[in-house]
Amino acid sequence: MKKNFIYFLFLLALISCKDSSFDRIIPEDDDEFPAPAPPPTPLPYPLDSAFQLKSITSAEAERIRLNQNFTSSDFIPTGWFAEEGSDLVVNLKRLSGDYYPVLIIGTYNRTANPDADVKTYTLTPGNNSIKVEKSGLVYIRYNGELDKNESIVKFVSGVKPAPFYRAGKTSKEDWKGMLNSYTSSPDAVLFGGKMIIVVSRRTALDNIAEDQELLLKTANNIWEWEEDFAGLDNSSALHTRNLHNHLMTESNNPEYYMAAFHYGTFYNASFAAHMLVKPKDINSWGPWHEIGHHHQQASYLWTDLMEVTVNLYSLYVQEKLGREPELKARGTWPSVVSYLALPTPSKNFDGIEDPFVKLAMFRQLWLAFGSDFYTQLHKETREKKLANGATDLQKKEFFMLRACEISGSNLTNFFQKWGMTGVSTVYPKITALGLPIPTSDLTKLQD
Helix, strand or coil: CHHHHHHHHHHHHHHHCEECCCCEECCCCECCECCCCCCCCCCCCCCCCEEEEECECCHHHHHHHHCECCCCECCEEEEEEECCCCEEEEEEEEEECCCCCEEEECCCCCCCCHHHCCEEEECCCEEEEEECCCCEEEEEECECCCCCCEEEEEEEECEEECCEEECCCCCHHHHHHHHHHCCCCCEEEEEECCEEEEEEHHHHHHCCCCCHHHHHHHHHHHHHHHHHHCCCCCCCHHHCCCCCEEEEEEECCCCCCEEEECCEEEEECCCCHHHHCCHHHHCCHHHHHHHHCCCCECCCCCCCCCCCCCHHHHHHHHHHCCCCCHHHHCCCHHHHHHHHCCCHHHCCHHHCCCHHHHHHHHHHHHHHHCCHHHHHHHHHHHHHCCCCCCCHHHHHHHHHHHHHHHHCCCCHHHHHHCCCCCCCCHHHHHHCCCCCCCCCCHHHCCC
16 A cells, blocks of 8 residues: 555656646646556656647748758757667647647767668657667657647657756756666757757766756857857847757767757767867867857858858857957967968969968958947848859858948958959949948958
8 A cells, every 4th residue: 555655646746747948748648648557667867758849940941041051959859768679659649730740769960870860750649659760869849830839749658768967957966867877878968948968878977077057058158149149139030049959969970070060060979079068168169160150141151161250159259258369369360461461463362271361351340340240240141141042252242242331331442452352343332332431451450
């Protein structure tokens, strides 16, 4: 009798729990939503088995709205792991709307073969029986018009618990316990705010002494500061912040030290995984830079600028932290002076090999007109973005004209001194704006 009473209390605690981070609940059982058989032994560190979710705009729709190159992480972690060959049963109860959630098994960019990293399964009302094709952490994606669809996804059987750290909820003791107890999953997840961090259990255990709360807070600060720089101030529907999360994952891909791609950024398991577990290391140029790729806009990203303008976001985070500006710290300015001293006919901006020397042109506009220059550029780009397939000339023209309009200055001399090539047709359009020429030489500006 005593044993049954204890079990009743445990079941009652599960039914009453609610997690506001996901707006998820465990509903009352009914015929349409059968309850799973109770586990033989309660989990020592309980995980939610049911998630009440509303639809959210797709990653591709957000990418287009924001004029960005990469799709963001339009999914949530669940804390569960599915093993290859196992039989998974997931129940879907649709509350409103016509769109169905998608189950994702596997973590994007986790291996050297991105096409095989994940398997997706569209859920339908009732019980869904899934033969797991590939082992991996389990996520849920629910795309559709924002908040117009609502469903409850419930894991009935077939999943195993993974170490799952939730900011503000998981204690250090419980995190250590999960890492040592939930050994079916080779990976662990940390989640808070907008950031999903996936590392191997080994990496997490080796760094258990680090401050996980500070880690997630720091990662979120980086994301939020870069969104501030990008003018995502919620002043209109067009300028609302990205609706999705950002996945940062340890990767077994040996070709990259760290990189950005669709659905997140990834960090080499042997050489860069420490940046995902140590607060002081995540707060460094590399993660700032890779996260920056998820804010970079396409309309003024002409050839060979991918690794240049992305550093504007890093510079902004660096400034927010009160650190020495990167071009000064790297000793780049003497090389900039040498380049600018060349005869104008022999200059070719596109031919500059050092990305930090190229960055100096964009930095000088910042020094002349403030960081708000780029905040406004991001907003105007979302409002007037170029169509897909724009040429390099069109992208250069877009940037040069927007730069003049935002600064209120005729920047012809500035761009000519920097050796902008193939843009002779742009200069008459700048002249037609009727703006004054700056009274000082902007190419002399340095940190």
